Amino acid sequence: MLHRRPLLALLGGAISTTFLLSGCLGNPPSRREANQAAAIPINRQASAKLETGTISLGFIPILESAPLVVGVEKGFFAKHGLDVNLAKQSSWSTARDNVVLGSSGGGIDGGQWQLPMPQMISEGALTNGKKVQMVILAMLMSQGNGIAAANSVKDGNLSVDLRKTSPGFFQKFSQEEGRKFRASYSFPKANQDFWIRYWLAAGGVNPERDVELLTVPAPETLQGMKNGTMEAFSTGDPWPSRISNSDVGYLATTTAQIWKVHPEEYLAIRSDWVNKHPKAAVALLKGMIEAQRWLDKPENKTQAARMLSSRKWFNVPQSVLEQSLKGQYRIGAKATHESNPGLGPLYWSSDRGVISYPYKSLTLWFLIESLRWKFYPGTVDTIQQAQAINNRVTRDDLWLKAARELGLPAKDIPTSSSRGKEVFFDGTVYDPSNPQSYLNSLKIKR
Numbered sequence: 001m002l003h004r005r006p007l008l009a010l011l012g013g014a015i016s017t018t019f020l021l022s023g024c025l026g027n028p029p030s031r032r033e034a035n036q037a038a039a040i041p042i043n044r045q046a047s048a049k050l051e052t053g054t055i056s057l058g059f060i061p062i063l064e065s066a067p068l069v070v071g072v073e074k075g076f077f078a079k080h081g082l083d084v085n086l087a088k089q090s091s092w093s094t095a096r097d098n099v100v101l102g103s104s105g106g107g108i109d110g111g112q113w114q115l116p117m118p119q120m121i122s123e124g125a126l127t128n129g130k131k132v133q134m135v136i137l138a139m140l141m142s143q144g145n146g147i148a149a150a151n152s153v154k155d156g157n158l159s160v161d162l163r164k165t166s167p168g169f170f171q172k173f174s175q176e177e178g179r180k181f182r183a184s185y186s187f188p189k190a191n192q193d194f195w196i197r198y199w200l201a202a203g204g205v206n207p208e209r210d211v212e213l214l215t216v217p218a219p220e221t222l223q224g225m226k227n228g229t230m231e232a233f234s235t236g237d238p239w240p241s242r243i244s245n246s247d248v249g250y251l252a253t254t255t256a257q258i259w260k261v262h263p264e265e266y267l268a269i270r271s272d273w274v275n276k277h278p279k280a281a282v283a284l285l286k287g288m289i290e291a292q293r294w295l296d297k298p299e300n301k302t303q304a305a306r307m308l309s310s311r312k313w314f315n316v317p318q319s320v321l322e323q324s325l326k327g328q329y330r331i332g333a334k335a336t337h338e339s340n341p342g343l344g345p346l347y348w349s350s351d352r353g354v355i356s357y358p359y360k361s362l363t364l365w366f367l368i369e370s371l372r373w374k375f376y377p378g379t380v381d382t383i384q385q386a387q388a389i390n391n392r393v394t395r396d397d398l399w400l401k402a403a404r405e406l407g408l409p410a411k412d413i414p415t416s417s418s419r420g421k422e423v424f425f426d427g428t429v430y431d432p433s434n435p436q437s438y439l440n441s442l443k444i445k446r
């Protein structure tokens with residue numbers, strides 16, 4: 001409060017109590033204060049064995065960051081001796097700028113990322129040539145994302161399989177409206193951009209010719225869909241649920257329908273931090289794995305929703321988050337599907353093995369898809385470059401160490417860095433041992 005005094009003195013008696021109150025309430029507590037409020041003591045014995053007892057991580061208020069929030073709130077990080085300072089990032093570009101600064105420069109050491117942000121920050125492709133080496137340590141969550149469409153295009157009956165439900169729709173839209181169908185995401189050339197491009201192209205729609213793709217901040221999308229500045233939005237929960245709960249739009253498809261148990265967002269940290277603090281990195285992973293296992297249990301979903309709904313975390317109604325966590329989506333223009341537990345976010349177990357482990361075959365896909373759309377010319381121009389970057393940035397040894405120290409059952413500890421062949425809804429196969437054949441099989445690409 002000390003910093004307010006000069007302002008108060010300046011304004012003197014002209015300032016009203018109401019203003020003061022709302023002004024104070026308008027400032028969210030810092031993470032440090034929130035940690036103290038949670039009153040979960042750091043395990044000092046465990047902390048003494050680490051190279052450092054603290055780390056600063058960025059998060060975006062969407063379900064992908066739930067393992068980090070739960071790790072703090074349930075004391076999983078504290079149990080392993082780590083005081084995790086979670087800092088809310090106003091956008092993906094802010095997170096990128098903060099990781100370039102590092103915590104020593106008032107920024108963050110790492111946190112939650114869409115891919116290939118950590119790879120491209122390492123290569124300087126997102127940072128004006130400044131290379132900040134990062135390592136991908138774990139997957140935060142799978143599924144839980146989707147493509148929402150505005151009610152104004154309800155007659156398009158957009159679904160996962162556009163060839164079946166919406167043939168010719170986008171061409172007709174352009175003819176009738178005199179402009180292209182507009183679709184948005186919150187950050188270009190990363191997850192949400194990949195999902196919408198994959199979906200459109202699989203439906204025979206060229207995302208670079210038949211529609212207009214835009215970057216729009218997530219909080220502006222509901223209004224944008226209402227007033228017609230865009231017809232679709234590729235996004236993470238709770239946004240698809242918010243849209244399908246409102247009278248603004250409908251959920252055309254979930255990402256889980258496009259690619260079951262697909263890779264989504266990841267935990268990645270600056271390499272210099274990890275190299276200096278390898279034991280603390282393992283402690284961080286142990287806390288996160290425990291948080292993911294906790295989030296996986298159906299009986300914990302309500303408590304998780306309550307926790308995440310708090311103003312200091314997501315500031316979204318608990319009921320919306322509970323629906324999202326349980327995968328209770330209303331899908332399609334007719335909103336026929338009421339509950340699809342298999343399509344919701346996954347944090348630990350799946351029929352493709354553990355979610356958390358950073359499979360190199362999955363982190364590679366984002367670089368191969370970057371090649372498909374020529375997103376990062378000069379950095380990712382060949383499969384060999386993609387593989388070399390992937391091998392440098394994705395690191396599984398610390399995850400395996402954490403898993404063993406936690407005493408996880410053998411079935412939960414992968415023995416290969418490849419998850420094997422992946423099959424998309426349209427029958428396309430991504431074989432990580434032969435990315436060229438995947439690229440060859442795609443009809444629409446740049």
Ligand code: CA
Binds near residue numbers: 064192236
């Ligand atoms: Ca996402």
